[in-house]
Amino acid sequence: MFVADGSIIRLSRRLPALALVALLSLGGVAPALANSADFVRSLWPQAEARGVSRSAFERAFASYNYQPKVMELTGKQPEFSQTVQQYIDRRVTDGQAAKGRAMRQEWNQTLTGAEQRWGVQPEIVLAIWGMETNFGGFMGGENTIHALATLTEGGYRASFFREELLTALRIVSDGHVSADNMTGSWAGAMGHTQFMPSSFIRFAVDYNGDGRKDIWNSVQDALGSTANYLNNFKWRPGETWGYEVKLPSGFDFARARAMDRAPLSQWQALGIQRTSGRAFPRPNDIGRLYMPAGASGPVFLLLPNFDVIKRYNNSDSYALAVGHLADRIIGGGDFATPWPAGDSALNKAQRTQLQTLLAQAGFDVGTPDGVVGPKTRAAVRAYQNRVGLPADGHVSGLLLQRLQR
Incomplete structure (x- = not known):
């Protein structure tokens, strides 16, 4: 700006x-x-x-x-009311991936030279170009x-x-x-x-x-x-942005929260594996667990390059879309785990309603205000434990629907 x-x-x-x-x-x-x-x-x-x-x-x-x-x-900037799935589905499509591949071929010399000079893989640069202006289609x-x-x-x-x-x-x-x-x-x-x-x-x-x-x-x-x-924001050459992973049955969400960021080998010790079945190429890389749709949707271990992408746009949804589009450009497929069916994002009024229902059920959310903070997430986890759901603390339309029953 x-x-x-x-x-x-x-x-x-x-x-x-x-x-x-x-x-x-x-x-x-x-x-x-x-x-x-x-x-x-x-x-x-x-x-x-x-x-x-x-x-x-x-x-x-x-x-x-x-x-x-x-x-x-x-x-007129609307409140963010898309799920991560909706955000990605509108931006990472077969057509965008195909266009990215065509652009990679057209600008191969430039992209190869840029990678040699700055260490950033062509597909990442292309994915940002595609996300920002549809490869120059609208600037x-x-x-x-x-x-x-x-x-x-x-x-x-x-x-x-x-x-x-x-x-x-x-x-x-x-x-x-x-x-x-x-x-x-x-x-x-x-x-x-x-x-x-x-x-x-x-x-x-x-x-x-x-x-x-x-x-x-x-x-x-x-x-x-x-x-x-x-x-300049410390991209790590030759490394990816993260891995899609699967959680084991009975996963310890409390321990995962306490770990926050940890070597991939420690996440493996909790039973986490890549959905591809392949090993992590660098077990000492530091990763953090990201569950954009809770435990029932795609789950990721995010690496340092994910945070570099966020220096472009400080949004997990944006960075995940860039990483996913980059993977699609080089021939990758869709996420292995499907998104939960029928989920939706909540607006402020709906988040306030969710907090109110949790309070009525005996959980401490403080004053319902539509802002999801640590106290609300702790209340969600306590509710999930009570009703036998994975205690991932994820706030969503599906959770509100269950509370409304």
């Missing part, structure tokens, strides 16, 4: 008449024109201090209009500087987006991309693999050697930059 700093004293003279009317008619939704002009003016000293040229700054803001639609999007259509300026001017996480805006202006000033061609999402993520401006400054590379770091138009630069990003 990336920052812009600029000031144009004559901004009001450069706004089209219709834009002026629109701004004035929006009342509380958009700031008054003078405020936009003042906002842009106030940015210039900071942009200048970052090494942004005056000419680049003025070109970037010459047609700037505060964008109410961007601010509206900040309030977002917002003017990045204008979107970031609107978020800053509108006061939405203003300190963060101001920094990203100033950084975006520096990228333009340095000649990597023109302001008009710097496009991305409404929140400032840019290019084939959706770098924020701050990530661009730290990790983007000129892979094709043309003197510019162009993650919008050069697939080579975008893929190389992604490999460099992962490498």
Whole structure:
């Protein structure tokens, strides 16, 4: 996410008449024109201090209009209400895997070179590309500087987006991309693999050697930059992200919780095995147990590279989807264990109801508030033990349905 700093004293003279009317008619939704002009003016000293040229700054803001639609999007981010299965099924498909294989063939030289230089396997880079923009199919259509300026001017996480805006202006000033061609999402993520401006400054590379770091138009630069990003967060070359595993009958969930992260050999000692039947190639690797659908669905031991993927997007669902798509690109199949039938994610009202029902059944959840924390999970495990279910602490639609009976 990336920052812009600029000031144009004559901004009001450069706004089209219709834009002026629109701004004035929006009342509380958009700031008054003078405020936009003042906002842009106030940015210039900071942009200048970052090494942004005056000419680049003025070109970037010459047609700037505060964008109410961007601010509206900040309030339309829905509560996460997908199960991990739903998240993955919508993103990891036979079609996406086939497209990833085709892209691997098309960009083999670039991907092979990137692996030699940064140690990141081609399928991982491809999976991130596929997840972020459908292999370049849709990279977002917002003017990045204008979107970031609107978020800053509108006061939405203003300190963060101001920094990203100033950084975006520096990228333009340095000649990597023109302001008009710097496009991305409404929140400032840019290019084939959706770098924020701050990530661009730290990790983007000129892979094709043309003197510019162009993650919008050069697939080579975008893929190389992604490999460099992962490498900088300590990607372990030649290692995978994790393994699908199966739990033994009578698995000790309490001991597993106490272990948290442990060598794979210790997980094996609890009876955990790979679903493939093969041995773990490095028994001393540190793994953590992940049960996205509880004990009745696919179960995984996650390795350090899984956490590196999460530096791209801090979500277990996202990282699992990237890892699974990467495996599918190199010929792997679907998960060995099916997802539980009929499960669903819970919204806040449903989570509150679940807590209320647990409390009515005599379990201590504190005050029902729809937030699933340690006390709620402990209550779930106690309930599961009482009714003879695996005490995995998993909160789900199926659990709520059982409590409602």
